[in-house]
Amino acid sequence: MHSFTYILAETWISMKKSATMLFSAAVIMTTALSLLGFFIVTQNFFKVVLKDIENNLQIVVFLEDGFNERTLKDAIIPSVRAYPEVAEVEYVNKEKAREELKKDIAELDEIFSIIEDNPLPSSLRIKVRTPQSLKTVAERLKKENGIIINEITYGGENVHNFLTASEKFKQFSVIFLALFILTSVIVTAATIKLTIYSRRSDIEIMKLVGATDWYVKWPYIIEGMALGLISSAFAIMLVLFLKNSAVLEIAKSIQFLSGFKSEVSMLEIGWKLTVVGILQGIIGALWSTSSILSEKE
Amino acid sequence: MIEFNEVSKVYDNGIVALNNITLRIEKGEFVFLIGPSGAGKSTFLKMIFHEEKPTSGQVFIDSRDITALRRHEIPYLRRNIGVVFQDFKLLSDRTVGENVGFALQVMGASRAVINNQVTKVLDQVGLSTKKRMYPSQLSGGEKQRVCIARAIVNNPAILVTDEPTGNLDPYISWEIMKLMIDINSKGTSVIFATHNKELVDRMRKRVLVLKDGRLVKDEPRGNFDYDTA
Ligand SMILES: Nc1ncnc2c1ncn2[C@@H]1O[C@H](COP(=O)(O)OP(=O)(O)O)[C@@H](O)[C@H]1O
Ligand SMILES: [Mg+2]
Numbered sequence: 001m002h003s004f005t006y007i008l009a010e011t012w013i014s015m016k017k018s019a020t021m022l023f024s025a026a027v028i029m030t031t032a033l034s035l036l037g038f039f040i041v042t043q044n045f046f047k048v049v050l051k052d053i054e055n056n057l058q059i060v061v062f063l064e065d066g067f068n069e070r071t072l073k074d075a076i077i078p079s080v081r082a083y084p085e086v087a088e089v090e091y092v093n094k095e096k097a098r099e100e101l102k103k104d105i106a107e108l109d110e111i112f113s114i115i116e117d118n119p120l121p122s123s124l125r126i127k128v129r130t131p132q133s134l135k136t137v138a139e140r141l142k143k144e145n146g147i148i149i150n151e152i153t154y155g156g157e158n159v160h161n162f163l164t165a166s167e168k169f170k171q172f173s174v175i176f177l178a179l180f181i182l183t184s185v186i187v188t189a190a191t192i193k194l195t196i197y198s199r200r201s202d203i204e205i206m207k208l209v210g211a212t213d214w215y216v217k218w219p220y221i222i223e224g225m226a227l228g229l230i231s232s233a234f235a236i237m238l239v240l241f242l243k244n245s246a247v248l249e250i251a252k253s254i255q256f257l258s259g260f261k262s263e264v265s266m267l268e269i270g271w272k273l274t275v276v277g278i279l280q281g282i283i284g285a286l287w288s289t290s291s292i293l294s295e296k297e
Numbered sequence: 298m299i300e301f302n303e304v305s306k307v308y309d310n311g312i313v314a315l316n317n318i319t320l321r322i323e324k325g326e327f328v329f330l331i332g333p334s335g336a337g338k339s340t341f342l343k344m345i346f347h348e349e350k351p352t353s354g355q356v357f358i359d360s361r362d363i364t365a366l367r368r369h370e371i372p373y374l375r376r377n378i379g380v381v382f383q384d385f386k387l388l389s390d391r392t393v394g395e396n397v398g399f400a401l402q403v404m405g406a407s408r409a410v411i412n413n414q415v416t417k418v419l420d421q422v423g424l425s426t427k428k429r430m431y432p433s434q435l436s437g438g439e440k441q442r443v444c445i446a447r448a449i450v451n452n453p454a455i456l457v458t459d460e461p462t463g464n465l466d467p468y469i470s471w472e473i474m475k476l477m478i479d480i481n482s483k484g485t486s487v488i489f490a491t492h493n494k495e496l497v498d499r500m501r502k503r504v505l506v507l508k509d510g511r512l513v514k515d516e517p518r519g520n521f522d523y524d525t526a
Contacts, residue, residue, distance in 0.1 A: 003405040013390070205386050208346070209447065210376035211403035212369065 003215065011219035015226070018195040022223075025184070025191040026231050029280060032180040033235030033273045039173050040269050041243055046166040053162070057131055057154075059138055061124040064148040069093075076144060080126060083140065085133035090125040094118045121150060131163055181280065188227060188284025192220050196288060217289045224285030225278050232277030236270050298324050299345060299455065299486070304354035306340050306510075314340040315351070316510035322488065324454070327481045329497050330490040332507035332523050338490040341507065342457050345488070346378045347371050358455070376404055379448025379456040379485075383463040385440045387432040393419070394428040397446045404451065418446040422476060438469035445476055449485065456480060456487045463492065470496060497521035 015022060063072075072091065081089050092100070097120040102109055112118075128137050134154045142149060196203065206216050243266075299322040306315040314337045322328055330338050343349040344356050347363055355362050363374055387396050397418060398411040406414075419425050422442040432440055441461055448456055458477070462470035474496050481487045491497065497504060497520065504519025505512060514523070 002407050006402050006405070201386070202388055205388060205399070206403060207372070208348075208375065208380055208386070209400035209403055210372045210374075212372045215372075215403055 007215065007218045007222070011222045011226075014195055014199060014219050015223055017198055018191065021191040021194055022227060025187045025227055026234070028187045029184040029227060029231035029277065030234040030238070032177075032184040032280075033232050033277050034238045035177055035180055036276060037235055037239035037269050037273055038242070039177055040272060041239065042173070043170065046170075049162070050166070053131065057128045057134060059126045059128065059134060059141070059152060059154040061126065061141055061152050062121045062150040063123060064150050065094075065121065067122075067148065077124070079144070080124070080141065083137060085128050085130070085137050086126055087129050088127040090127075091122070092125060093122045094120055097121070097123065181276070184231075185280050185284045185287070188224055188281055189288040191227075192224060192285050193288040195223070196220060217285075220289050221282060221285040224281030224283075226281070227284075228277035228279070228281030229274065231281075232273040235273050235277070236266070239269055239273075240266055298322065298357075298359055299488075300357040300360075301344070302355045302357070304344060304351045304356060306337075306344070306349060307352045313510050315344070317354070318510075318512050319354075320505070320512060320515060322486060325481070325484050325486055327478070327487045327500075327502045328489065329500070329502055329504045329519070329521075330488060330507065331492070331497060331504060331521060332513075336507040336523075337510040338507055339459055340510075342380075342459050342488065342490055345455065345457055346375055346380055372403075376400075376451060377453050377455065379445075379453040381441070381444045381448050381456070381458040381461045383460040385432070385444050387440060387443060389432055392429050392431055393424060393435070393443050396432065396443055397450055400447050400450050414450050415446075418450050421449075421479070422446045436469075437465050438472060441465065441469075441473055442476065445473070445480070449480055453485060456485050458487070459490045460492060461489075462496065467495060474500070494521040 077089050077091060080086060095118070098112060098118050101120065102112060126137065126141075128134055138152050138154060141152065203216055301318045301320050304315055304318045305313070307313050316337075318341070330341060332338055340349060344351055345358070347366065351364055355364050357363065358374070358378075366374060388399065391399070394415050398415045401411045401414060415428070416425070419428055422445055424439060424442055424446065427435065427439065427443075432443065435443065441464075444461070448458075456477070462473050465473065470493060477487050477489060478500075501518045501520075504514070504516050504521070506514035506519075506523045508523060
């Protein structure tokens with residue numbers, strides 16, 4: 001069909017007429033999409049940190065010497081393994097503890113060869129499934145009979161705080177983002193509506209000479225799509241720029257977070273922003289065209 | 298062939314614009330539609346190109362009940378009906394050629410077909426030399442001829458004109474009239490709503506007289522006379 005080229009020409013005519021409005025709509029949509037980009041980056045960053053934490057959700061129980069190893073292996077360890085929150089239990093006896101330490105710190109080799117006695121305690125390393133269960137499991141362990149616990153360690157409080165903070169941040173961002181995206185859809189719709197309004201006599205003529213509704217609508221939908229595409233291109237550039245500079249510097253300066261890097265690729269952010277941008281444009285366009293073109297049966 | 302069967306139109310504000318109209322217009326006929334302002338002439342024409350729907354009754358075109366058309370079918374009806382108005386309705390940012398070709402463009406015709414047809418009808422209305430001009434550069438009569446060219450560019454079976462000479466001086470009006478006769482002679486039915494007494498009296502064609510939405514007179518070789526009805 002030749003219609004496609006005609007429709008593109010109509011789109012261009014229409015866009016020229018509403019350049020100023022289109023520009024402001026593009027600014028707002030770019031802002032919304034950039035925020036979405038930052039949201040994806042930060043969420044990914046949190047995910048990386050959390051994964052790291054989850055891999056280390058470990059309670060270490062240091063045992064007093066002189067316990068019965070049989071009881072430990074046959075009764076206590078299986079019972080701890082049976083806790084629903086527990087993923088894995090590892091018994092580290094004095095000997096193994098020394099080997100591990102020697103491997104970690106080579107200089108200790110000499111010291112150990114001097115010291116006859118092994119001063120390191122035996123321990124149980126218990127991996128739990130969720131950070132929330134660290135505390136419960138620790139409390140329950142204290143009540144286990146048959147072992148005397150010297151010390152229990154786990155990174156509880158920090159993990160908990162981080163979790164709450166990231167959850168709060170996520171909820172806040174989602175609401176904020178939803179508002180921004182809604183706003184940019186509304187602005188897109190309003191912009192296109194104004195274009196349509198300014199061309200209402202053209203549209204009347206189109207319909208009089210027998211243009212179908214879709215022939216009339218397509219230019220505005222393409223306009224919305226173009227708006228989304230341009231805005232997402234700008235947003236991607238903005239996110240790229242900031243991701244590689246300021247934001248990461250800040251993250252690095254917080255000691256707890258140093259060493260973590262966002263793994264999210266620009267490609268992923270890129271296509272997500274583009275899809276969301278184009279969708280915003282299309283939804284805005286459909287919204288505005290439906291209310292204007294169907295005024296009469 | 299156009300047929301009105303007990304057509305009434307009541308607008309949302311309660312005004313009865315058409316009141317129980319029944320009539321028949323044959324293929325290739327030339328019909329004047331006259332009557333005082335507000336009599337319902339424009340509403341009558343809008344029934345034909347489906348700009349408005351009757352409140353009751355049916356309108357048939359070639360035996361097809363167009364009041365039963367679905368929304369997406371209306372554009373195809375309109376491609377077979379040319380319309381011309383008093384206020385031209387031209388696209389100001391397009392040339393004469395583009396305005397005329399517009400009716401073919403929305404149908405998806407190829408550029409070659411559009412070019413051919415546009416040249417042909419511009420020739421027919423005597424505007425061959427003005428193809429690249431813009432509407433603002435034309436006189437009223439020329440603008441109206443562009444509208445007529447646009448209306449006939451896809452060889453419609455029906456041409457509906459709503460006071461096309463309302464803004465034009467007598468000489469130009471007569472030129473427009475001659476164009477309509479020419480178009481009619483090639484087989485297109487013409488329905489011509491007008492206030493122009495001279496034209497109607499000179500032509501002695503069929504005259505329909507509307508008054509307060511009623512068809513009060515339908516004469517085969519009528520005059521411009523709606524007071525004695
Ligand atoms: N869209 C409309 N809504 C309400 N009333 C209308 C509308 N169009 C026309 N009318 C009324 O219907 C009557 C007939 O109008 P119209 O068909 O335009 O008459 P004419 O063309 O003979 O002057 C008038 O009283 C006019 O005010
Ligand atoms: Mg009128």
